[in-house]
Amino acid sequence: MATGSDIDLTDPYTGREAQTFPRLGAEMARRIAAYGAEERIPAGTLLFERGQRSVDFFFVLEGSIEVFDHDIHGRDQVFAVHSERQFTGELDHFNDRRILVSGRTGADSRIVRIHRADFRRLVTAEPDIGEVIMRAFILRRVGLIRQAHGGVVLVGPAHGADTLRLQRFLVRNGYPFRLLDSDTDPGAGSFLACFEIAPEQLPVVIGQDEQVLLNPSTEALADDLGLTERLDPDKVHDVAVVGAGPAGLAAAVYAASEGLATIVIEGVAPGGQAGTSSKIENYLGFPTGISGQALAGRAQIQAQKFGARLAISRHAVRLACDEAPYRLVLDDGQVVQARAIVVATGARYRKLDVPDYDRFEGQGIHYAATAMEAALCSGEEVVVVGGGNSAGQAAMFLSRSVAHVHILVRAEGLAATMSDYLVQRIASSPKITLHARSEITTLTGDRTLREVTWTSRPSGENRTRRCGNVFVMIGAQPNTDWLAGCLDLDANGFVRTGQDAAGMALASPFATTRPGVFAVGDVRSGSVKRVASGVGEGSVVVAAIHQFLHPGP
Numbered sequence: 030m031a032t033g034s035d036i037d038l039t040d041p042y043t044g045r046e047a048q049t050f051p052r053l054g055a056e057m058a059r060r061i062a063a064y065g066a067e068e069r070i071p072a073g074t075l076l077f078e079r080g081q082r083s084v085d086f087f088f089v090l091e092g093s094i095e096v097f098d099h100d101i102h103g104r105d106q107v108f109a110v111h112s113e114r115q116f117t118g119e120l121d122h123f124n125d126r127r128i129l130v131s132g133r134t135g136a137d138s139r140i141v142r143i144h145r146a147d148f149r150r151l152v153t154a155e156p157d158i159g160e161v162i163m164r165a166f167i168l169r170r171v172g173l174i175r176q177a178h179g180g181v182v183l184v185g186p187a188h189g190a191d192t193l194r195l196q197r198f199l200v201r202n203g204y205p206f207r208l209l210d211s212d213t214d215p216g217a218g219s220f221l222a223c224f225e226i227a228p229e230q231l232p233v234v235i236g237q238d239e240q241v242l243l244n245p246s247t248e249a250l251a252d253d254l255g256l257t258e259r260l261d262p263d264k265v266h267d268v269a270v271v272g273a274g275p276a277g278l279a280a281a282v283y284a285a286s287e288g289l290a291t292i293v294i295e296g297v298a299p300g301g302q303a304g305t306s307s308k309i310e311n312y313l314g315f316p317t318g319i320s321g322q323a324l325a326g327r328a329q330i331q332a333q334k335f336g337a338r339l340a341i342s343r344h345a346v347r348l349a350c351d352e353a354p355y356r357l358v359l360d361d362g363q364v365v366q367a368r369a370i371v372v373a374t375g376a377r378y379r380k381l382d383v384p385d386y387d388r389f390e391g392q393g394i395h396y397a398a399t400a401m402e403a404a405l406c407s408g409e410e411v412v413v414v415g416g417g418n419s420a421g422q423a424a425m426f427l428s429r430s431v432a433h434v435h436i437l438v439r440a441e442g443l444a445a446t447m448s449d450y451l452v453q454r455i456a457s458s459p460k461i462t463l464h465a466r467s468e469i470t471t472l473t474g475d476r477t478l479r480e481v482t483w484t485s486r487p488s489g490e491n492r493t494r495r496c497g498n499v500f501v502m503i504g505a506q507p508n509t510d511w512l513a514g515c516l517d518l519d520a521n522g523f524v525r526t527g528q529d530a531a532g533m534a535l536a537s538p539f540a541t542t543r544p545g546v547f548a549v550g551d552v553r554s555g556s557v558k559r560v561a562s563g564v565g566e567g568s569v570v571v572a573a574i575h576q577f578l579h580p581g582p
Contacts, residue, residue: 049168051161053114061088061116061158064151065143070134077117078131079179079237080255086148087117092138098130098179099237108178109169110135116162119169120203122148123333127255129179129205152334159334167330173205180205181254184220185232186212188405188477188497190391191244192232198247200401201298202256202341203326206234247297248361251342260340262364265354266290268574269367271345272508274301275560276550277373278328279567284371285335287571289578292365293337294357296344300325301375302551303560305397306419307426311448312560322399324560340365345374350515350543369574372512372524372541372548373567376505376558381414385472393478394499398423403430406498410435412481414469415502416443417558421451423500428460435494437467437483469499507552516541516548523554537573539566545577 053061067090070076076094077084087094089111096109096117111117121128122145134140143151152159173179183199185192187210199206209217211231224241226233234242234250242253251257268284270277273295285291298304306321315324329339343363348370349356357365378396380386386394395402398413407430413420416438424434436443436455442465443452455461464483470491471482482493507522517525526548527538539547549566551558556566 045168048164049172050109050111050115051165052112053116053158053161055114057158057161058088058090058114060155061143061151062090062141064147065141067139067141070138070140072134072136072138074134076132076134077128079129080127082125082127082255083145084122084128085145086122086143086151087111087132088141088143089113089115090139090141092140093135094132094138094140095135096130096132106178107135108176116165118162119166119173120330122166123330124339125258129173149336163330163334167327170203174203177205177207179237180207181237182207182209182220182235183232184209184211184217184226184235186210188212188392189232193391193401193405194247195232195234195245195250196401197397198250198298198342200399201300201304201322202251204254204256248342256341257343258338258340260292260363260365262366264290264366266292266365266367267578268292268369268371269294269355269357269365270371270373271357272301272373272375272550272552273299273325273329273339273341274373274375274550274563275303275324275328276375276563276567277301277371278325278332279564280371280373280549280570281332281337281339281567282328282335283568283571284574285332285337287575289571289574291332291337292367293332293339294343294345294359294365295339295341296360298325298341299329299339302377302419303563305399306422307398307400307403308422309560310422310450311418320399321560344511346511348512348515348546350546355545369545369577370547371567371570371574372509372516372546372552373550373563374508374511374552376507376523376551378415378502379504379506381469381501381503383469383472389472389474389478389499392476393472393474393497394501396501398426398500402498402500403427406431408432409498410494410496412437412469412483412494412496412499413502414438414499416440416446417502418448418451420500420502421447421455423502424461425451425454425458427500428458431460434461435483435496436461436463437469438463438465439468439486441465472499505551505558509552516543516546519554521554523556524548524552525554536576537570539570539573545574547573 094111095107097105097107211217230243267289270280270293281293303321304325308318310318344360345357346360347358354366354368410433412435413424414437466486467483470484473480481496550563
């Protein structure tokens, strides 16, 4: 059990005890108390329960509050205790998702109860207190993830496509889980027998209530875990942002912070393509670099802090652009209405034209190089296909743990497409080899990828290596299928902005030919495919949205 004074320091996040479980001073305590109502509550009273939404925020004046979850046998596990001048909560206080843990009074207690609306007012009106709360909430979520408190159990073959799909979804959405590899974990067999699960039913997700989901879709998993929020079809938002990459999240932060009713629609998880980057080193303000997932996570929290809503695991399939307000139709049939639309759906990596490519997609072929993928190929040789910064960062990141990295590019080298600092690092690394003017020609394996053959175009020489993981990071294919017939697209499918059909300049470089519909980031024709430029476009477009919503005389 961890408290504000006796935390288990063997876990990395708990080394920041004073920030994770802060004990506020008397002056801050008085200000917090003004936002709620004081109550005296007997020991053992349940204050909030896993699965509830929009729970209250509690500040302890006397006594204690125990935070607990249940193990797979239904037994209570108390893992944190908040005592005098400490507070409850974590990141789900900034959204309407189901909470992950339960809480009860550990002794007869005197507490301040603050309802959700008043909590948001507290965080906004008292910035110094809000900073303390925000930092603590972030660190607590990190702790839940590291210790798998309040999470689920994922059972399946670690290299299986569906296991990886579900694992990526949980990781990228910051949801705690424990993975049991059915191929190697000695405890997996008895675990499956206990729940009467056959191997062909894998992977499965098992919740704390022992509910079993057999190879669920990511949408079904999101619904079951309570990651999706209820949408009001009659509510008209000021702005709907489609896509939660850097550009979309920046638009959401600036729009919400300026008082616009903002909703973000995201099909998988915040971060977009950038969210899969192991490290971004040339983003302003982070001299040691930051992972794409960490950057996206901070931006998501920032947007929610200002009141933006995020609809996760919901794809926009159509924009009804001949109606006012605009209507976004989602893949589950729900409808979102908004007076202005920001298209920020970004782009995705192209696929290779190689026999059996689809067969190994997700089972050896990856489009991201994060810690999750690195763990799959530790000590092995890997192939990275691509010559851009994402490919370079992936190669450097993977080289820490794999036996060797082979970079394949069709060009003569990397200088024309990759930042110089990465080119120099790759050239000096003994664990990375660049194969210029080369391309994969054969993929071989059984259930998963086993061998890769590539061909040197100048010589025609083939080279085959035993390699079970290929990282494909080539080109950019825009996510604009859902806009067919609504917006003007260029020859490659990117959204045209800044000019009307006659070539006349529009009011904003991000404006489309539909009034009130804007496009920012990688999805926009002519955009610079960089995280910083996407963030810049997302922040600047809000001025054009204001002008559209509130035109001057």
